[in-house]
Ligand SMILES: NC(=O)C1=CN([C@@H]2O[C@H](COP(=O)(O)OP(=O)(O)OC[C@H]3O[C@@H](n4cnc5c(N)ncnc54)[C@H](OP(=O)(O)O)[C@@H]3O)[C@@H](O)[C@H]2O)C=CC1
């Protein structure tokens with residue numbers, strides 16, 4: 001383990017998570033904001049990343065040249081868009097640095113490109129970087145295993161702010177995957193993501209998803225397991241994005257001395 005602060009690049013540095021990451025890394029002794037990246041044409045290119053994040057100047061100007069930043073760095077923290085993340089995974093693999101991916105809404109084709117990059121890079125990817133949600137996933141898996149599909153119905157409910165562009169959330173899918181693992185089934189074959197009109201009765205063993213959007217909600221998730229006359233509800237409320245940023249920095253530090261591969265926050269947190 002190196003004693004020096006880990007040199008981290010924040011991509012999407014002017015975004016909601018990007019700014020939170022800049023503030024979080026700045027406050028952690030074992031990590032430093034080495035570079036900050038925004039897309040070509042962004043009005044933030046050339047501005048100081050600390051000023052954008054409300055810290056005051058930190059001497060790191062936002063750049064639109066990710067590879068130049070990556071080759072001198074040790075890790076990249078990426079909460080951007082699926083298209084950008086796929087591109088960054090190739091560049092991070094080329095530069096042989098750690099890539100922490102928080103971006104959600106990736107397609108199966110995107111996931112395949114990320115798996116390919118993980119042959120050369122150390123990638124940690126999770127729909128939610130917080131300790132609380134990853135523990136909730138473990139609890140949901142245990143509950144789903146104990147409460148069988150003939151008598152108990154699983155529904156995942158989530159709410160996020162009005163700006164969120166993907167649904168269901170990455171966290172809702174992570175929780176659905178955990179419940180499916182508990183039941184020993186493939187989520188893709190049992191998930192019900194939309195209901196509208198005359199749907200007919202609920203198929204036994206389905207894992208349903210419901211999505212709410214509005215206001216400034218950081219992230220609300222519940223797994224409801226409903227039986228005859230009783231419902232078990234497992235919930236998590238995020239009130240501050242710093243929980244995701246701290247998890248991302250922890251993931252980068254954890255992956256620093258690992259072999260190339262695709263890891264999850266369960267690996268980082270020792271919950272696997
Ligand atoms: N896993 C987790 O724990 C969490 C995951 N997320 C996920 O992180 C992602 C980002 O969320 P949020 O911060 O709210 O979104 P924002 O839209 O606020 O931020 C995204 C940033 O990425 C920038 N960006 C887009 N494309 C590129 C590119 N090619 N190069 C560099 N920068 C780029 C955007 O710039 P521009 O606006 O100019 O396009 C923007 O500044 C979402 O997928 C969200 O679901 C969020 C929180 C926690």
Ligand SMILES: O=C(O)C1=N[C@H](C(=O)O)C[C@H](O)C1
Pocket residue numbers: 104127128160164168169170171172218219220238
């Ligand atoms: O877009 C967000 O804001 C969040 N996205 C992640 C998700 O899709 O689950 C994590 C968190 O809930 C916030």
